[in-house]
Amino acid sequence: VKDAYARIYAAIRRIPKGKVATYGQIARVAGLPRRARLVGYALSILEDKSVPWQRVVNASGEISMRALSFTMPEQRAILEDEGIVFSASGRIPLKRFQWRVSDSGRPE
DNA sequence: AGCCTGACTCGGA
DNA sequence: CTCCGAGCCAGGC
Numbered sequence: 001v002k003d004a005y006a007r008i009y010a011a012i013r014r015i016p017k018g019k020v021a022t023y024g025q026i027a028r029v030a031g032l033p034r035r036a037r038l039v040g041y042a043l044s045i046l047e048d049k050s051v052p053w054q055r056v057v058n059a060s061g062e063i064s065m066r067a068l069s070f071t072m073p074e075q076r077a078i079l080e081d082e083g084i085v086f087s088a089s090g091r092i093p094l095k096r097f098q099w100r101v102s103d104s105g106r107p108e
Numbered sequence: 109a110g111c112c113t114g115a116c117t118c119g120g121a
Numbered sequence: 122c123t124c125c126g127a128g129c130c131a132g133g134c
Contacts, residue, residue, distance in 0.1 A: 035114090035130070038130060059118085081110080116129090120126090
């Protein structure tokens with residue numbers, strides 16, 4: 001389990017600047033298919049600030065609710081600073097900004 | 109052990 | 122687009 005978290009964090013750290021990834025995608029990359037919730041849980045207890053958790057969004061390209069309560073404006077600002085554009089509905093067009101593992105290693 | 113909750117996702121209606 | 126149900130799984134009580 002500890003090992004699973006380590007892999008999740010490692011996967012998140014691989015997300016290149018200017019891209020975002022979904023929880024499910026991170027789970028797959030980390031070798032934990034179908035463990036999207038575990039990814040969310042891992043982030044909830046995260047204390048390591050070297051992990052760019054702000055690049056992890058839900059399947060709809062939105063910043064997940066729990067984060068909204070305390071970092072939404074900040075997270076959005078960081079992402080926009082990295083070049084990510086939010087749509088009028090406040091979502092990220094995954095078509096354009098979703099990280100493709102092939103960009104930095106093996107394909108999914 | 110059982111039950112509930114939660115930074116999730118996906119298919120179907 | 123929204124709502125539901127089902128899968129998943131760690132933690133707290």
